[in-house]
Amino acid sequence: MHELLQDEKGKKLFLLGNEAIVRGALEAGLKVAAAYPGTPSSEIGNNLYQIAKDKNSGIYFEFSVNEKIAMEVAASASAAGLRSLTCLKHVGLNVASDVLMTLSYLGTKGGMVIINADDPSMHSSQNEQDNRMFAKFAGIPLLEPTNPQEAKEMIIKAFALSEQLELPVMLRTTTRISHARGVVELGALPEDRSFKKGKFIKDPKRWVPVPAVARERHKVLLTRMDEAEKLADTSNLNIISGNGKKAIIASGVAACYVEDAIFDLKLSDAVSFLRLGFSFPFPKNLIADFLKDKDDVLVVEELEPFIEDALKNVLFDNNLNIMVYGKATSHLPRTFEFNPLQVKTAIIKFTGVSSDANPDELPDLSSIPVLPMRPPTLCKGCPHTETYMRFKEALKELGLEDSAIYPTDIGCYTLGLLPPIQMADYLLCMGSSVGSSAGFSVSTEQKIVAFIGDSTFFHSGVPSLVNAVFNNHNFCLVVLDNSTTAMTGHQPNPGMSIVPDDYDKTQVPIENVIQGIGIKNLFKINPYKKEESVEIIKEALQKPGVTVVISESPCILYYKKVGGKK
Amino acid sequence: MSRLKILFTGVGGQGTLLASRILGEAAIEAGIEAISSEVHGMAQRGGVVETSLLLGGQKSPLISDGESDIMVSFEPLETIRSLNKCSKKSIIITNTTPIMPFTVTLGMSQYPDIQNWIKFMQDNFKKVYAVDADSMAKECGSPKSVNILLLGILSGVGLLPLSMDVIKNAIKNRIKPNLYEANIKAFEKGIEVSKC
Numbered sequence: 001m002h003e004l005l006q007d008e009k010g011k012k013l014f015l016l017g018n019e020a021i022v023r024g025a026l027e028a029g030l031k032v033a034a035a036y037p038g039t040p041s042s043e044i045g046n047n048l049y050q051i052a053k054d055k056n057s058g059i060y061f062e063f064s065v066n067e068k069i070a071m072e073v074a075a076s077a078s079a080a081g082l083r084s085l086t087c088l089k090h091v092g093l094n095v096a097s098d099v100l101m102t103l104s105y106l107g108t109k110g111g112m113v114i115i116n117a118d119d120p121s122m123h124s125s126q127n128e129q130d131n132r133m134f135a136k137f138a139g140i141p142l143l144e145p146t147n148p149q150e151a152k153e154m155i156i157k158a159f160a161l162s163e164q165l166e167l168p169v170m171l172r173t174t175t176r177i178s179h180a181r182g183v184v185e186l187g188a189l190p191e192d193r194s195f196k197k198g199k200f201i202k203d204p205k206r207w208v209p210v211p212a213v214a215r216e217r218h219k220v221l222l223t224r225m226d227e228a229e230k231l232a233d234t235s236n237l238n239i240i241s242g243n244g245k246k247a248i249i250a251s252g253v254a255a256c257y258v259e260d261a262i263f264d265l266k267l268s269d270a271v272s273f274l275r276l277g278f279s280f281p282f283p284k285n286l287i288a289d290f291l292k293d294k295d296d297v298l299v300v301e302e303l304e305p306f307i308e309d310a311l312k313n314v315l316f317d318n319n320l321n322i323m324v325y326g327k328a329t330s331h332l333p334r335t336f337e338f339n340p341l342q343v344k345t346a347i348i349k350f351t352g353v354s355s356d357a358n359p360d361e362l363p364d365l366s367s368i369p370v371l372p373m374r375p376p377t378l379c380k381g382c383p384h385t386e387t388y389m390r391f392k393e394a395l396k397e398l399g400l401e402d403s404a405i406y407p408t409d410i411g412c413y414t415l416g417l418l419p420p421i422q423m424a425d426y427l428l429c430m431g432s433s434v435g436s437s438a439g440f441s442v443s444t445e446q447k448i449v450a451f452i453g454d455s456t457f458f459h460s461g462v463p464s465l466v467n468a469v470f471n472n473h474n475f476c477l478v479v480l481d482n483s484t485t486a487m488t489g490h491q492p493n494p495g496m497s498i499v500p501d502d503y504d505k506t507q508v509p510i511e512n513v514i515q516g517i518g519i520k521n522l523f524k525i526n527p528y529k530k531e532e533s534v535e536i537i538k539e540a541l542q543k544p545g546v547t548v549v550i551s552e553s554p555c556i557l558y559y560k561k562v563g564g565k566k
Numbered sequence: 567m568s569r570l571k572i573l574f575t576g577v578g579g580q581g582t583l584l585a586s587r588i589l590g591e592a593a594i595e596a597g598i599e600a601i602s603s604e605v606h607g608m609a610q611r612g613g614v615v616e617t618s619l620l621l622g623g624q625k626s627p628l629i630s631d632g633e634s635d636i637m638v639s640f641e642p643l644e645t646i647r648s649l650n651k652c653s654k655k656s657i658i659i660t661n662t663t664p665i666m667p668f669t670v671t672l673g674m675s676q677y678p679d680i681q682n683w684i685k686f687m688q689d690n691f692k693k694v695y696a697v698d699a700d701s702m703a704k705e706c707g708s709p710k711s712v713n714i715l716l717l718g719i720l721s722g723v724g725l726l727p728l729s730m731d732v733i734k735n736a737i738k739n740r741i742k743p744n745l746y747e748a749n750i751k752a753f754e755k756g757i758e759v760s761k762c
Contacts, residue, residue: 042606124608176603179605181587182600260625260626339630339631340629340633341632342630367686368649374612375669376578377668379611415608487607
C-alpha cells in the first residue's frame with residue numbers, strides 16, 4: 001500500500017510539502033486529478049499517479065499532455081460534481097491560463113483546487129513570476145501555507161471553500177514549501193473511498209460563456225469574490241500573535257523566518273504579527289482593524305509586493321496614516337527567495353533592536369579562492385550527449401557548426417547549453433523551439449537545428465510543427481525521444497515505447513504524428529550508432545523545408561528503473 | 567531541547583537527501599520537532615545538493631550564512647563551498663574523496679588542494695572530522711553507504727538529541743533489507759571514527 005494511503009489517524013510522518021498536500025487531498029475526498037509535471041510541483045502528480053493505481057484509493061489520476069488539458073479535465077470533473085484538483089508549476093499556469101480566466105466565470109460544483117508551485121530564485125525554472133497575481137487576475141481565492149502540516153490542513157479547507165463559493169481555489173506553495181520536509185500528523189481518510197461517478201447537470205446559461213452568458217457570469221464572479229473577502233476577514237487561516245505597536249505581516253515560508261526572528265530577537269512583546277494564510281481576496285477589514293492602533297508596519301513576502309500594495313489601498317481607504325516598510329523602502333528585495341538572516345536583518349532595521357549575532361564568531365574566509373563551479377550536467381552515458389555529439393560532427397563536416405542557430409526547449413537536454421556541447425542558443429518556454437525556429441527561418445540565412453524532447457513535443461510542439469508545415473518554414477527539428485519525461489522524474493508521455501509491466505495507457509508514436517502532419521523528410525537515428533547517425537543527419541540537414549530527425553534511445557535512469565522491458 | 571541546525575551538502579546522487587530524511591524520521595520517533603529542506607529537479611543532475619535539517623522547534627526550513635551548528639559534507643570541494651554557512655563554533659564532518667566537476671575535467675578550473683583546506687578548517691572551526699568515507703564504506707561492504715557512514719560520525723559526535731537505537735531503527739525503515747547489514751556496519755564504523 002502507498003505510504004500516503006495508510007489509515008492511521010494521528011500518526012506522524014516526515015513528509016515533503018508536496019506529499020502532505022496529496023495526503024490532505026485524500027483526506028478531503030479527492031476524486032479526479034490531472035497534471036503535467038513541473039518542478040517544484042512534480043511529486044504531487046507522481047504520488048497521485050502511484051496512488052491511483054491502487055483500485056481501493058477511489059481516485060482517478062492522469063498525467064495529461066499539458067497543463068491546459070489537465071486543468072480542463074479537473075474543471076469538468078468538478079462541473080460533474082466531483083472533488084478535483086490540478087497541480088502545476090508557476091509557468092505551467094501560463095499554459096493553463098486560458099482555462100483559468102474563464103473557469104472563474106463558470107465556477108465549479110465539486111470542490112476544485114489548483115495547486116500552484118512558484119519557484120522564487122528559479123532553482124528549476126526560467127523565470128520567477130509570482131502567481132498570486134494570477135489569483136487576482138482570474139478572481140479566485142488564494143491560500144498560502146507556511147509548512148507541510150499547514151499545506152495538508154489548507155487543502156482540506158480549500159476544497160470546502162471552493163464548494164461554498166463555487167469557485168476554484170488556488171493553493172500556492174513555493175519551492176521551500178513543496179520541498180520542505182516536516183512532521184505531518186495524519187487525519188482520517190473518508191470512510192467510503194469508492195469511486196462513484198458524478199453527474200453533469202446541463203445549464204447552458206452557466207456553462208457556455210457566449211457573450212450574453214459571460215456578462216452575467218462576470219457579475220456572479222464579483223459577487224462571489226465579495227463573499228470570499230468576508231470569509232478571508234474572519235478566516236482562522238489569518239493568525240495574529242503579540243500586541244506590540246509595531247506590526248509585521250507575512251505569508252508563505254517568509255512567515256516562518258519572521259517567527260524565528262521574533263523568537264531569536266525576543267520581540268514577542270514588542271511586535272504584533274499577522275500571518276496571512278488566506279491572502280486573496282485581501283481581507284481589508286481584518287487589515288484595517290489590525291493596523292488601526294499600530295505605529296508602522298513591515299510586510300515580509302517573497303517576490304512581488306502583492307500584500308504590500310493591497311495594504312496601502314486599505315490604509316488610504318481607512319484614513320490610516322502609518323508608514324509601510326517592505327519592498328518599496330528596500331527593506332526586502334523583489335528578487336529571489338528570502339533566507340532567515342535576511343528577514344531577521346529587515347526586522348532589526350524595522351524595530352531598531354540590536355542584533356543577536358556575534359561577528360567575532362565568523363571565521364575569516366577571504367582566503368577561499370574562486371572555486372570550480374559544479375553546475376548540473378547530463379548524466380554519464382545520457383543518450384542526449386550522444387545525439388548532440390553526432391549533430392556536432394555532421395554540422396562540422398558540412399561547415400555549419402558555428403553559424404547554425406540551435407533553438408532549444410525545456411528538459412534535461414537544455415543542459416546542452418554547457419560545454420563541451422554548447423548547442424542551445426534560444427529558449428522561451430515549453431515547446432518554443434519549434435515556433436522560434438519558424439521565426440529564425442524567415443528572418444535569417446542561418447541553418448536552424450532545433451532540439452525538443454518527447455514529452456515537450458507532445459506538450460506544445462505539435463501545433464507549432466503544423467504551423468511550420470503550413471507556412472513553408474525551413475528548419476531541422478530534432479526530437480530527443482528518450483521514452484520518458486526524464487527531468488521531472490520519469491512521468492509517462494504518449495510517445496513512450498518502453499513501459500513498466502502495469503502500464504495501461506495507449507501509445508501515440510511520435511513518428512505517426514509527424515507523418516500525419518505531412519512531413520516527408522523524416523529520419524530516425526540511434527545516436528549510439530555513430531557513423532550511421534552522422535550520415536543520416538548530414539542527409540537530413542541538406543533537405544529543404546521542415547525536416548525532422550527522431551533520435552531514439554531511452555533515458556538510462558528510466559531504462560534501469562523499468563527493467564529494460566519493451 | 568536546544569535548537570540544532572545541521573547542514574548536509576554533497577553532489578547529486580550521493581544520498582544526502584536520504585541521510586537528512588532518516589534523521590528527521592528518527593526525530594519524530596523521539597518526539598522532537600524537525601523541519602528540513604530538500605533539492606529536487608534539475609539541480610540534482612550532478613549539481614550541488616544542499617539539505618538542511620533543523621531540530622527542536624525552528625520554523626524556518628533553511629539555514630543562513632554562519633548559522634550551521636554542524637555541517638556534514640559528502641564531498642570536499644562542497645565542504646569548502648559551504649564554509650560560509652558555518653561559524654567558529656561549528657563542527658565539520660567531511661568526506662575527503664573528491665568528485666570532479668566537469669569544469670575541472672574540461673580544464674576550465676582547478677580543483678583545490680584538499681589537505682591544505684582541511685588544515686584551514688582545523689585552524690578555524692571548533693572540530694573537524696575529515697575521513698575517506700568512500701573507502702570506508704567500501705570496506706563495510708556497500709560503497710553506497712557513504713551517507714550512512716557520515717550519519718554514524720554525526721551521531722557519534724554526541725550533539726544529536728537522539729539515541730543510537732532510534733537512529734538505527736530509522737535507518738532500518740529506509741534501507742532495503744539486503745543492504746541493511748552493510749549499512750549498519752558503516753553506521754557503526756562512523757561512530758567509531760567519531761571517537762578518534
